Amino acid sequence: MNDFSSPQTQLHKMQRVILLGFLAVALSLLFWVVARGDAILARDDNPRLVEAELRIQRGRILDRNGVVLAETIGEPDALLRNYPFPAIGPAVGYYSFRHGTAGIEAGFDAILRGEDEEFTAVLNRELLHTPQIGRDVQLTLDAALQTTAEALFGNEQGGLVLLEIESGNILAMVSHPGYNPNLLDENFDELVADETAPLLNRAVQGQYQPGLVLQPFILAAALDADRIQLDGTVLNVNRPVLVSEEVKQCQTAPPDSSTWADVLRHRCPGPMQDLADRLGLAGLDDIFLRFGLATPPELPLNTELPEIEPLNDPLQAGIGQDTLTVSPLQVALALATLGNDGRLPTPQLVTAVQDENGIMQPQLATISSGDVVTSRAARDIRQVLTTGSSLNFTVFALSGPDSRNGWHLALTPAEQPQYAIVVVVENNEDLELVKEIGMGVKTAVLHQE
Numbered sequence: 001m002n003d004f005s006s007p008q009t010q011l012h013k014m015q016r017v018i019l020l021g022f023l024a025v026a027l028s029l030l031f032w033v034v035a036r037g038d039a040i041l042a043r044d045d046n047p048r049l050v051e052a053e054l055r056i057q058r059g060r061i062l063d064r065n066g067v068v069l070a071e072t073i074g075e076p077d078a079l080l081r082n083y084p085f086p087a088i089g090p091a092v093g094y095y096s097f098r099h100g101t102a103g104i105e106a107g108f109d110a111i112l113r114g115e116d117e118e119f120t121a122v123l124n125r126e127l128l129h130t131p132q133i134g135r136d137v138q139l140t141l142d143a144a145l146q147t148t149a150e151a152l153f154g155n156e157q158g159g160l161v162l163l164e165i166e167s168g169n170i171l172a173m174v175s176h177p178g179y180n181p182n183l184l185d186e187n188f189d190e191l192v193a194d195e196t197a198p199l200l201n202r203a204v205q206g207q208y209q210p211g212l213v214l215q216p217f218i219l220a221a222a223l224d225a226d227r228i229q230l231d232g233t234v235l236n237v238n239r240p241v242l243v244s245e246e247v248k249q250c251q252t253a254p255p256d257s258s259t260w261a262d263v264l265r266h267r268c269p270g271p272m273q274d275l276a277d278r279l280g281l282a283g284l285d286d287i288f289l290r291f292g293l294a295t296p297p298e299l300p301l302n303t304e305l306p307e308i309e310p311l312n313d314p315l316q317a318g319i320g321q322d323t324l325t326v327s328p329l330q331v332a333l334a335l336a337t338l339g340n341d342g343r344l345p346t347p348q349l350v351t352a353v354q355d356e357n358g359i360m361q362p363q364l365a366t367i368s369s370g371d372v373v374t375s376r377a378a379r380d381i382r383q384v385l386t387t388g389s390s391l392n393f394t395v396f397a398l399s400g401p402d403s404r405n406g407w408h409l410a411l412t413p414a415e416q417p418q419y420a421i422v423v424v425v426e427n428n429e430d431l432e433l434v435k436e437i438g439m440g441v442k443t444a445v446l447h448q449e
Contacts, residue, residue, distance in 0.1 A: 055079065059112045059134035061092055061104055063143040064169075064351060070095075070105065070181075076131060085143050086180040087150035090201040091173045091301065091349065092139075094181035099188050103201070104349070107300030108137045111353060135354040140169035145444055149174045152440045156433070158405070158425040159202035161332040162441055165411075165420055167365060168336070168345035172441065173329075175202040204303050204329045208424055210320035211397025212251075212267050213407050214293070216381050217334050218318065219264055221287040222275055224342075224377035230261040230384060237263060239270040243321050244398050251395060261384045267395050269319045276318020281311045284318065290344070290372045291334040293326050297347050298366070303329075320397060332422040335409050338382055339417030341375035386414045392438070394431045403427055406434035412442050419445055 058081065061070035067085075069092050074080045081095045093103015101109055109115075114134040149160050153176040162172035179191050179198045191199050200206065222228045237258040240247045251267035263271045276284060288294040296303040309323040316322040329347065337344045346366040355361050385391050391414040396406045406425045411417035423438045 055131040056113055057131055057133045058095060059114070059136040059354065061112070062136060062138040063088075063141050063146075064139065064171075065142065066138070067143045069139070069141070069143060081181075083181045085147060086182055087178065088141065088143060088146045089178045089181050090175040090203060091141055091170070092181070093301075094179075094184045096184050096188075098185055102199070103301060104137060104139065106302070108350070108353070111135050111137060135356075136360065137350060137354070138352040138360060140164075140167075140171060140348050140351050141173065142171045142448075145172045145441070145448070146174070148172075148444045149437075149441050150176065150178070152437045153425075156425050156428060156437075157196060157202075158423065158428075159206050159328040160421075160423045160437065160441065161203050161328045162445060163332045163336050163345070163347070163420040163422075165336045165339045165345060165417055168333075168348045169351070170329075170347055170349050171419075171445065173201075173203045175200065175206070201301065202328065202424075204297065204299065204301055204327055205305070206327050206424070207306065207325035208327070208405055209397050209399040210293075210324065210326045210331070211399075211405075211407075212269060212272070212320060212395045213326070213331060213393075213397060213409070214288075214318075214320040214324075215264060215267065215272060215395075216338060216385065216393060216409075217291045217293070218272065218275065218279075218284070218287055219260065220338060220342075220373045220377045220381045221290070222279065223260075223380060224373040227278065228260045228275065230264075230380055231259050234258050234260055234263055234271045237266075237268050237271055241269040241273060241319065243269070243316075243319065246398065248319075248398075264381070264384050272318045273315045276314045279314070279318070281314050281317065284314060285311055288324060291337060292344055293330050293334055294324065297329055297333060299329075299347055299349050301349070328422045328424050331407075331409065331424075332420050335411065335422060336420040337372050338378045339411040339420055340378075342371050342373040342378040344370065344372050382411065382414075382417070385411075389414050391417065392435065394435050394438075396429050396431060396434075404429050406431050408434045408438035410438050410442055412446065 055076060058072045060068055063069055069085055069088055070083050072079050073082045091103055093101060093105040095101050095105045112134040114132050145162060149172045158176055160174035163170055177196050177198045237254050238250045240249050248269050254262045254266040254268060294308055296305045311317045311322050313322050333345060333347060348365055350363050352360040352362050382391060385393050391411045393409040396404050399405050406428045408423040410421040412419050421438050421441050423434055425434045
């Protein structure tokens with residue numbers, strides 16, 4: 001008779017239990033390594049990922065002259081992202097292990113991190129345990145012009161774009177107030193809570209009621225379509241217009257016998273309503289789309305805009321007080337169209353990217369979007385806005401019942417425009433101050449030549 005309680009039988013039972021235990025552990029390891037391996041590796045709290053991220057030597061961000069705008073400094077185990085020109089923040093953005101990326105740091109993150117390396121390079125790096133090294137990105141921005149433009153704002157809130165007309169290169173992009181990306185981690189909670197929205201890039205994401213900023217573009221399109229003649233007589237040019245329960249008339253006193261050219265020179269809203277009524281909502285929609293005022297510009301930045309509401313009232317839309325809102329960059333591109341003989345330029349922010357061999361490869365500029373209006377119409381509008389050697393258009397726009405924003409638009413040099421300048425200052429009717437900012441940028445860019 002077998003003795004099931006013998007030491008040998010007990011040993012066999014123990015061996016089976018141990019083998020089953022090893023099998024369970026093996027199956028568990030197989031599940032977590034094969035089935036769940038990618039998910040574990042991708043977890044934000046994976047120590048290996050954290051260590052690898054902190055060791056990445058991100059590439060530099062340079063201005064158009066090779067001046068460093070962002071770089072990684074420090075020892076391999078204590079790397080730090082440094083921004084020598086904090087005022088250049090809106091376009092360059094920031095990199096933070098805790099708070100992510102913004103601006104070009106986000107738009108070109110893969111290149112700056114070095115994630116698009118070839119398979120062999122990645123394999124060698126992993127075998128040798130060397131840090132991941134990113135590649136450089138060169139922008140169209142000019143550090144000197146950006147610093148000058150930023151300083152001109154002082155304590156004012158608003159945005160500015162300086163655009164090279166023919167190429168579409170953005171030379172300066174200001175959003176004020178801004179933030180110091182070197183102190184982002186320390187100040188992030190305060191920046192998020194700040195009612196002045198310093199993290200918002202007003203130059204590309206700010207949405208402003210345009211008011212009569214639209215006037216040159218509507219008149220250029222109407223002139224091009226033979227709906228008006230600049231020397232054509234306009235009756236009752238200074239008639240009052242009701243906007244947000246406020247009566248508005250010409251910004252400056254027009255002559256008794258006025259033309260459409262006078263309507264533009266003196267910023268008169270009444271005739272613009274009459275013209276808008278003739279153009280209708282469909283005609284105004286077409287003008288705004290052609291000038292790029294109703295679509296977000298294509299840039300490697302966050303240019304996402306709120307869903308555009310259809311135009312509602314042609315009389316209000318014709319004076320920029322309906323549903324359309326615009327950013328300084330959109331206005332700068334529309335203005336550059338008038339300076340570019342009617343061709344809408346495509347904005348450029350990146351001029352070159354470093355390849356795997358360390359050579360900066362130029363980024364091909366996007367072809368212009370084509371003619372918006374004829375060169376004749378564009379030149380005629382420019383001529384009306386030119387006084388002496390200056391081509392300026394300064395106006396303030398209502399933005400709700402208690403808010404007025406000052407705008408300054410300029411093309412320079414007036415006789416053969418090369419640059420478009422657009423400034424918006426929030427909650428300010430001091431148009432001389434707004435103009436002073438624009439003129440300061442104009443002086444700086446012409447001085448560089």
